[in-house]
Amino acid sequence: MTDGYVTSTIVSGRTYAVRHLPLLDQLAEVIEPSAGIGADGRRIPASAPPARIDALDRYMAITYGVAVRLSGSGVRLASDLKVNMRRLVGVSWDIYELRSLDRDAVRWLTWCRVLTGWDSPPFTPNAKCPACGMRGTLRVRLDRRTACCVEPSCDAVWDTSTIDALGDHIRATNGQPEPLRIVATSSV
Numbered sequence: 001m002t003d004g005y006v007t008s009t010i011v012s013g014r015t016y017a018v019r020h021l022p023l024l025d026q027l028a029e030v031i032e033p034s035a036g037i038g039a040d041g042r043r044i045p046a047s048a049p050p051a052r053i054d055a056l057d058r059y060m061a062i063t064y065g066v067a068v069r070l071s072g073s074g075v076r077l078a079s080d081l082k083v084n085m086r087r088l089v090g091v092s093w094d095i096y097e098l099r100s101l102d103r104d105a106v107r108w109l110t111w112c113r114v115l116t117g118w119d120s121p122p123f124t125p126n127a128k129c130p131a132c133g134m135r136g137t138l139r140v141r142l143d144r145r146t147a148c149c150v151e152p153s154c155d156a157v158w159d160t161s162t163i164d165a166l167g168d169h170i171r172a173t174n175g176q177p178e179p180l181r182i183v184a185t186s187s188v
């Protein structure tokens with residue numbers, strides 16, 4: 001989350017390495033996109049406002065979660081979230097704190113994976129979240145096979161091992177076709 005990473009993409013039989021910003025920077029980029037300038041000189045927002053609000057909300061939740069843990073263990077807070085996140089690693093947690101931190105870290109990572117994207121906001125199905133029952137709060141990133149709920153009181157996340165169960169739930173509760181198929185047909 002705090003360091004850049006490289007993925008490989010195969011195009012026409014050739015492998016290209018794609019360098020990505022740290023996931024936290026990608027999340028910040030969704031909140032405050034480095035907008036392009038239109039022909040009339042105005043800034044063109046690179047991301048739709050609802051996606052930005054989701055990203056801002058989760059960024060604040062991560063900032064808060066990291067700050068609470070650090071200040072609870074007497075570590076001085078820096079103003080940079082990534083610095084604070086790295087400081088989490090230097091604290092000697094007991095086994096229960098470590099398990100809880102591990103669960104939170106998985107959640108934070110999933111939020112970043114779902115809410116950041118290079119070209120499109122995440123898929124928002126018109127279905128209720130199976131964890132909190134709120135409608136329209138699910139955000140699904142089909143290309144990364146991850147999903148999360150953005151309801152502030154709900155911390156539900158799905159990864160590659162649980163995303164299929166969420167897909168079944170979405171189909172069963174809103175009668176929509178399989179979300180994978182929606183994306184597949186719209187991208188042709």
Ligand SMILES: [Zn+2]
Nearest residue numbers: 129132149154
């Ligand atoms: Zn929920």
